[in-house]
Amino acid sequence: MNGRMIVLAALLCAALPAAHAQVPSGGPPPAVGVATVKPHAVTETQSFVGRVQATQRVALMARVTAFLERQDFTEGAEVKAGDLLYVLEQGPFQADLAAKQASVAQAQAQLDNAKLAFDRASTLLRTPAGQQSAVDAARATMLSDAAQLRAAEAQVQQSAINLSYTEIHSPIDGKIGRTTVTLGNVVSPASGTLATVVSQDPMYVVFPVPVRTLLDLRHAASGTTGGNDAFRIRLQLPDGTTYGQTGRLDFVDNTVGQSTDTIVLRGSVANPLGPGGRPLVDGEFVTVLLEGAKPAEVLAIPRVAVMTDQQGDYVFALDKNNRIREARVKLGQATPILASVLSGLAPGEQVVVDGLQKVHPGEVVAPQPSAPQPATSGQPRPEKTALR
Numbered sequence: 001m002n003g004r005m006i007v008l009a010a011l012l013c014a015a016l017p018a019a020h021a022q023v024p025s026g027g028p029p030p031a032v033g034v035a036t037v038k039p040h041a042v043t044e045t046q047s048f049v050g051r052v053q054a055t056q057r058v059a060l061m062a063r064v065t066a067f068l069e070r071q072d073f074t075e076g077a078e079v080k081a082g083d084l085l086y087v088l089e090q091g092p093f094q095a096d097l098a099a100k101q102a103s104v105a106q107a108q109a110q111l112d113n114a115k116l117a118f119d120r121a122s123t124l125l126r127t128p129a130g131q132q133s134a135v136d137a138a139r140a141t142m143l144s145d146a147a148q149l150r151a152a153e154a155q156v157q158q159s160a161i162n163l164s165y166t167e168i169h170s171p172i173d174g175k176i177g178r179t180t181v182t183l184g185n186v187v188s189p190a191s192g193t194l195a196t197v198v199s200q201d202p203m204y205v206v207f208p209v210p211v212r213t214l215l216d217l218r219h220a221a222s223g224t225t226g227g228n229d230a231f232r233i234r235l236q237l238p239d240g241t242t243y244g245q246t247g248r249l250d251f252v253d254n255t256v257g258q259s260t261d262t263i264v265l266r267g268s269v270a271n272p273l274g275p276g277g278r279p280l281v282d283g284e285f286v287t288v289l290l291e292g293a294k295p296a297e298v299l300a301i302p303r304v305a306v307m308t309d310q311q312g313d314y315v316f317a318l319d320k321n322n323r324i325r326e327a328r329v330k331l332g333q334a335t336p337i338l339a340s341v342l343s344g345l346a347p348g349e350q351v352v353v354d355g356l357q358k359v360h361p362g363e364v365v366a367p368q369p370s371a372p373q374p375a376t377s378g379q380p381r382p383e384k385t386a387l388r
Helices: 002-022 091-124 132-164 211-221
Strands: 031-036 038-042 045-054 057-061 066-071 084-088 167-169 174-176 193-198 203-210 231-236 247-252 262-269 285-292 296-302 307-309 312-318 324-328 330-334 338-343 350-354 366-369
Touching: 091 132, 203 211, 203 285, 211 262, 231 262, 296 350, 312 330
Parallel strands: 031 366
Antiparallel strands: 031 350, 038 296, 045 203, 045 285, 057 193, 066 084, 084 167, 174 193, 203 262, 231 247, 231 285, 247 262, 296 338, 307 312, 312 324, 312 350, 330 338
């Protein structure tokens, strides 16, 4: 038994140097990719919820009472200004116009006769048979007949206007909706809207902005001379795609909503006709991206360097000895590649971009320049305000 123990003790003593040799005594510091904190040109973007609105909207209504005889449009089609849309029964209005025109002819004949009588009375006044009273009576009759002629002509004009109301034309270019009255029904001014035409190009987009945000936007634009032109508008459609046309800000409301503390802004965006129709539809909800027209110089770091926990955003920064420290940062606007830094870092500092998973605070690392980050599909940090 003692012999076996001696042998085991000898084997253990022989193994200890070998096991000790497998324990590393220390190696080079881990290599990490770093980026320098420095100013970058960043297009600042704010995101809001907005609604598309037509620049023009017309409710077509009947202006006389008559039967609806014809509909000369296809529901949902685009129409041009002046296109004939509805035709009402015209017979009664044509007959009324003819009667009023006959009254004009009668009044004209009476006036012509009165002028002749006045001329005769005026001629006789130069002879002993003439009387001033006869001239005065003839003149009064002539003036009365002239007034009756003007009244008859006004009646003709009114009848012609009523006849023109039997044809309803589109006052604007746009898209017409459904008709609310079918053929054969009597329509009148009390019938309400027959159909609605809304313009198609350009379109408005209206969106509410918190007053504090509006003040920040005005402050950002104070260094420029562009006013509303210091901003541009991009839209994201309900399916998440980015609309290809860029709009401009053209209106800021003059009243703040008391219940929401927001103010309404409006932009104008082109809505050209494409193979699948026009992309923007009146009343549609969209995401409005309000961008600065010119990039701003801001302190920025790659977005991949930013990590987040329950306390907020932080990065791994290097001190002068290349030792990792955890730096809490406050971020501002961001692009798919860069995030602007409002506080927590100073220009010239280095932050870890590559190898974040293999390092921890307090560790000394070997910094190396990081590879350029490819563009991603990430979106700016949104500040969404629902449109009410």
